[in-house]
Amino acid sequence: MKIKYNLISLSAPVLALSLSVCITSLILIAIGKNPLETFALMYDYGTTGKSLVSIVNRFIPLYISAIAVAVGFKMGLFNIGVEGQYLLSALLAAAIGASFSVSRPVHILLIMIIATMVSAFWGAIAGYLKVNKGIHEVISTIMLNYIGTGIIAYLLGQVFNDEDKANLIPQTTPLPKTGQIPELNKLLSIEDLPSLHGFLPIAITLGIIYYLLIWKTTLGYNLRITGQNPIAAKFSGVDPKRLTMLAMIISGGFAGLVGMGPLLSYHHQYSIDFPAGLGFAGIGVALLGRNHPIGMAFGAILFAFLERSSQILDLRDVPKEIETMMSAFILLIVVVFYEIIRRYIVTQQIKEASKETES
Amino acid sequence: MDKLIKFLKEKYLIITPVLLIISIAQIDQYSQLTTSGTFGSALRLSIPIMLAGLGGLFSERTGVVNIGLEGMMIMGTWFTAWGGVLFGPWYGVLFGLAGGALFGLIHAIATVSFQVDHIVSGVAINILAVGAGRFFNILAFNDYEYASSTASPIVNGQIGKVTLPFLSGGDINGSSTLNILGIIEEQNIFLISDIAGLLYGVTSNISYFSILALLLIPGSIYFLWKTPLGLQMRSVGELPSGSESLGVNVYLMKYLGVIISGALAGLGGAFLVLEGPSVYLEGQTNGRGFIGLASLLFGNYRPFGVFLGAGLFGFADALQLRSEESIHGLLIVVFLFLFILAARFIYKKNLKSGLICIVLGLFFLIWFNNSTEIPIQFVYFTPHLTTLIVLSFATQKFRMPQKVGQPYRKGELN
Numbered sequence: 208m209k210i211k212y213n214l215i216s217l218s219a220p221v222l223a224l225s226l227s228v229c230i231t232s233l234i235l236i237a238i239g240k241n242p243l244e245t246f247a248l249m250y251d252y253g254t255t256g257k258s259l260v261s262i263v264n265r266f267i268p269l270y271i272s273a274i275a276v277a278v279g280f281k282m283g284l285f286n287i288g289v290e291g292q293y294l295l296s297a298l299l300a301a302a303i304g305a306s307f308s309v310s311r312p313v314h315i316l317l318i319m320i321i322a323t324m325v326s327a328f329w330g331a332i333a334g335y336l337k338v339n340k341g342i343h344e345v346i347s348t349i350m351l352n353y354i355g356t357g358i359i360a361y362l363l364g365q366v367f368n369d370e371d372k373a374n375l376i377p378q379t380t381p382l383p384k385t386g387q388i389p390e391l392n393k394l395l396s397i398e399d400l401p402s403l404h405g406f407l408p409i410a411i412t413l414g415i416i417y418y419l420l421i422w423k424t425t426l427g428y429n430l431r432i433t434g435q436n437p438i439a440a441k442f443s444g445v446d447p448k449r450l451t452m453l454a455m456i457i458s459g460g461f462a463g464l465v466g467m468g469p470l471l472s473y474h475h476q477y478s479i480d481f482p483a484g485l486g487f488a489g490i491g492v493a494l495l496g497r498n499h500p501i502g503m504a505f506g507a508i509l510f511a512f513l514e515r516s517s518q519i520l521d522l523r524d525v526p527k528e529i530e531t532m533m534s535a536f537i538l539l540i541v542v543v544f545y546e547i548i549r550r551y552i553v554t555q556q557i558k559e560a561s562k563e564t565e566s
Numbered sequence: 567m568d569k570l571i572k573f574l575k576e577k578y579l580i581i582t583p584v585l586l587i588i589s590i591a592q593i594d595q596y597s598q599l600t601t602s603g604t605f606g607s608a609l610r611l612s613i614p615i616m617l618a619g620l621g622g623l624f625s626e627r628t629g630v631v632n633i634g635l636e637g638m639m640i641m642g643t644w645f646t647a648w649g650g651v652l653f654g655p656w657y658g659v660l661f662g663l664a665g666g667a668l669f670g671l672i673h674a675i676a677t678v679s680f681q682v683d684h685i686v687s688g689v690a691i692n693i694l695a696v697g698a699g700r701f702f703n704i705l706a707f708n709d710y711e712y713a714s715s716t717a718s719p720i721v722n723g724q725i726g727k728v729t730l731p732f733l734s735g736g737d738i739n740g741s742s743t744l745n746i747l748g749i750i751e752e753q754n755i756f757l758i759s760d761i762a763g764l765l766y767g768v769t770s771n772i773s774y775f776s777i778l779a780l781l782l783i784p785g786s787i788y789f790l791w792k793t794p795l796g797l798q799m800r801s802v803g804e805l806p807s808g809s810e811s812l813g814v815n816v817y818l819m820k821y822l823g824v825i826i827s828g829a830l831a832g833l834g835g836a837f838l839v840l841e842g843p844s845v846y847l848e849g850q851t852n853g854r855g856f857i858g859l860a861s862l863l864f865g866n867y868r869p870f871g872v873f874l875g876a877g878l879f880g881f882a883d884a885l886q887l888r889s890e891e892s893i894h895g896l897l898i899v900v901f902l903f904l905f906i907l908a909a910r911f912i913y914k915k916n917l918k919s920g921l922i923c924i925v926l927g928l929f930f931l932i933w934f935n936n937s938t939e940i941p942i943q944f945v946y947f948t949p950h951l952t953t954l955i956v957l958s959f960a961t962q963k964f965r966m967p968q969k970v971g972q973p974y975r976k977g978e979l980n
Contacts, residue, residue: 238705285685340958345633345685346863347957349856350950357947365941490689526704528715531697539672539690543680550681 212552219548220495220502223541224509231533240525248523253516260400265511266504267410267468268293268482272489273507274417275461277498279344281421282430282454283437288333288348289462290486291355296326297466298359298379301477302367305380314385315471322463329355330459334452344455352486363477378478388472406468413464414500420457430454462486491538497545510534582906586899588760596895600760602751604884604892605767610841611887612880613779614639614851617834618858619865619872620786621666621827626867627790628823629803631971633688634673636855637695638828641665642835644699647846648706650721650839658721659775659836666832667825669695674824678817681973700848716848725840728777730769775837782830786869799823803967806974816974831855853950860953867966875956882952886945893945897934901927 232242252258272289279286300322308314333351336342368377388405392398421427429450433440441447469482492510496503517530574581591599598604618635625632632638642662649661669691676687700715707713712720729736735745747769750762790796801809802819810816838850857879864878865871885893904927911920 285689287689336954336958342954342957343863346856346860347954349853350860350954353853353950354947354954357943357950360946361941361943364943487693491693494686494690526701526715528697528701528704532694532701535690535694535697539676539687539694542682542686542690543676546680546682 212555215548215552216497216545219544220505220537220541223537223544226540227533227536230536231529234529234532235525238525245520245523245525245529248519249513249516252519253512256397256400258515260397260403262508262511262515263407264402264404264468264473265514266507267404267406268465268485269488269492269511270410270504270507271413271461271468272465272485273492273496273503274413274489274500275458275465275486276489276493277417277496277503278421278430278458278461279454280434280493280498281427282434282450284451284454284458285345286330286333286348286455286458286462287345287490288330288351288355288486289458289465289489290484291348291352292326292329292459292462293465293486294359294481294483295329295355296322296324296463297470297481298362298367298477299325300463300467301382301470302362302379304386305382305476308383308385311385314383315388318382318386318471319464319467322467323460324463326463327456327460330455330462331452334455337455338448338451363479367477376479379476381476382471386471387475390472402473404468404472406472409464410468413461414504417461418500426453465489491534494538495541509537583899583903586902587896588757590895590899591760591892592754592756593895596892598892599885599895600763602748602763602767602770604881605764606771607887608877608881608884609768609772609776610880611883612876612878613776613841614834614837614854615858615861615879616873616876617779617782617837618831618855619861619876620782620858620869621830621834622859622862623786623827623867623869623872624790624799624823624830625670625827626862626970627800627803627967628820629806629967629969629972629974630674630677630820630824630827631684631688632673632824632827633685633856633859634669634691634695635688635827635831635858636851636853637688637692638666638669638673638831639835639838639851639855639858640692640695640699641669642832643839643850644702644718644835644846645832646836646839647718647721648702650723650844651707651710651719655721655723655725655840658840659725659833662832662836662839663829664832666835667829670825670828670831671821673828674821677973678820678824681975683973684971696848699846703846703848718846721840721844724844725773725775727771727773729771734766734770736770773841775841779833779837783869783873790869800967803970806969810976817976820974831858834858857949857953860957864953864956878956879949879952882949886948891939893948894934894937894939897930897940901930901934904930 228246232246235242235245253262272293275289275292276286300318303321304314304318309317329351330348333344333347336347337344363377363379367379390402391405391407392400392403395403397403419427421430429440429445432443433445433447433450437447465485466481470477474481488510492503492506495506495509513530513534517527520527520529587599590596618639621635621638622632642665645665646658646662648658650658672694673687673691676682676690677684703713703718704715707718710719731737731743733745733747735743735748737743745766747762747766751759751766753759788796790800798809798814799819799822801812801814802816802823806816809819834854835851838854839846842850858872858876861872861875861879864875865873885896904923908920908923908927911917911923
């Protein structure tokens with residue numbers, strides 16, 4: 208029975224994807240473009256070797272961001288602040304990481320620990336405000352995003368700016384070699400392609416850690432029951448305040464690692480070019496993947512693919528922003544479908560249960 | 567007298583900072599804090615926030631959380647620019663209103679008809695709006711000069727402005743009149759001149775759009791609390807099943823609330839465009855939809871409260887635009903306020919909180935002493951920080967609609 212329901216659940220993202228392809232096609236027709244040609248173009252460009260590497264590189268931070276959001280979602284908390292958390296921690300980790308030098312694995316580990324701690328702290332502020340002041344985490348994390356942006360601008364411009372070189376744009380001192388993760392190209396013998404970020408194994412490990420944490424530990428169990436039924440959870444002895452705090456700290460901790468992929472394996476320094484918007488994108492991925500480690504992996508790949516493959520469109524006179532619209536449609540439609548299917552399954556289960564009691 | 571003391575006791579958290587600010591403003595360097603110019607721009611900056619907050623009010627009173635306000639506001643800015651460029655500013659206002667309402671409708675369909683989680687739907691709407699704004703902009707203004715993917719061409723023509731005659735020196739039949747408030751303001755009398763500055767600022771050179779927006783406050787109070795439709799809408803947010811049993815069309819009320827909410831947020835966007843740079847710019851809303859939501863919390867789900875909350879954020883915003891020097895003066899206000907709080911805590915035998923306040927206060931004093939200005943990047947997030955600080959003082963006494971944020975299905979008892 209359970210398998211049947213899982214299959215039905217899986218139909219939601221597929222339906223959502225097809226429906227948003229239809230809507231996008233209608234828009235394309237409306238602006239006088241051929242949708243079939245456009246999608247074929249996107250597919251061809253998105254599946255070249257270069258594009259595939261770029262998609263995987265994009266997948267890494269997107270997936271971690273989704274995990275960070277999902278930890279909160281699992282107990283019904285909305286950590287909209289992943290954006291601010293990962294940017295602030297990436298800046299501090301980049302600046303502090305460049306100031307010392309130890310052997311490679313230790314250096315990388317230390318940088319990651321710094322990032323995790325900074326963003327866990329930033330997330331904890333929202334947790335504190337929720338638990339002690341009753342401020343909804345959506346409001347507080349959004350405000351903290353803006354505050355974080357301001358602090359980043361200040362630190363980058365006034366404190367950490369690498370003044371040795373005549374930099375036109377503010378940037379931190381580059382990390383020494385020991386603080387950089389090498390690319391995977393040699394290992395996979397794809398040396399003719401662009402650099403494949405070495406953070407990939409860590410991202411996959413984080414997915415596994417997330418799975419174990421949520422489904423195999425008491426803490427994860429408490430998170431899940433609180434998310435599904437806060438009252439029942441309370442009566443079973445869960446301290447909701449402590450749990451909220453912990454969830455925000457863990458979610459923030461994961462968020463700190465979002466920026467580590469780009470930082471350690473590609474940018475090696477924080478500047479205003481550092482990729483932004485990953486925190487918000489992660490919310491979409493978590494929603495699409497239903498907070499499941501494998502679902503989110505598919506979601507992250509899908510969004511990464513759409514983003515990369517749409518790059519070709521501008522050259523063919525189709526605004527590439529059609530991709531942003533399409534992602535948003537997928538998101539909006541998929542949440543509707545999930546809800547419809549959830550209701551359907553609940554009704555079916557009630558019917559089955561009543562049949563069983565009758566017989 | 568008893569009433570006055572009671573009032574002072576209840577509202578000291580608001581009154582003390584206001585008095586402190588006025589006192590600091592007596593010092594020449596910080597006089598910008600309470601000039602008519604500051605209040606004028608505070609009003610102009612608070613209106614979009616107020617409109618968003620009012621939008622949130624309509625939605626949340628019918629039980630639907632609307633964090634899509636930001637997205638609806640973004641749509642408001644773009645549609646306003648579109649309507650404005652094609653037909654003129656007042657059409658822009660209508661277009662902005664309609665654009666916001668359209669996105670309100672999407673939110674209503676998702677949350678009311680399909681019972682999607684309200685915050686999830688709101689997040690999706692915000693993401694959609696950013697993409698849609700840019701996409702529409704490229705499509706609509708592709709052939710215009712001075713337009714890019716993130717900016718529209720300029721809306722020609724402006725919305726008229728008016729100055730109150732006699733009190734603020736407005737014109738009657740082409741000849742200027744007395745400017746009583748302006749004169750009082752220049753006398754530099756403690757409190758009285760500051761109040762005159764406030765009144766002068768909000769009555770001179772005020773656009774018809776601002777007046778329209780301000781009228782929406784009494785308008786919504788009347789609509790929600792004095793008309794049968796308003797009562798029905800509010801009842802849906804409190805106890806939908808009960809309303810249903812009395813023959814109220816719950817879904818319709820929720821739809822209405824969310825669509826009005828979007829329209830108001832769109833109007834806020836229209837204001838940002840027409841009273842600002844007269845163009846649509848990506849990122850123009852800069853979180854004002856969210857701050858509007860915060861002003862709703864701050865205002866305890868009441869229109870006048872929303873107005874006050876928005877005014878506070880507008881004031882913080884105006885200071886950062888007009889005078890960085892005055893913001894530096896606010897450090898001393900914060901220091902004094904924290905010490906007053908500390909004294910109160912210690913008096914109440916709450917030593918721990920008192921000590922925290924003293925330490926924080928000293929921090930601000932040292933900061934004040936060792937600097938001549940606050941870094942511009944910090945000034946930029948003053949409104950957002952204010953939001954958090956204000957909410958952490960104000961949230962204890964909330965009275966939100968009972969069933970806000972909970973999905974309702976016809977026939978379900980909840």
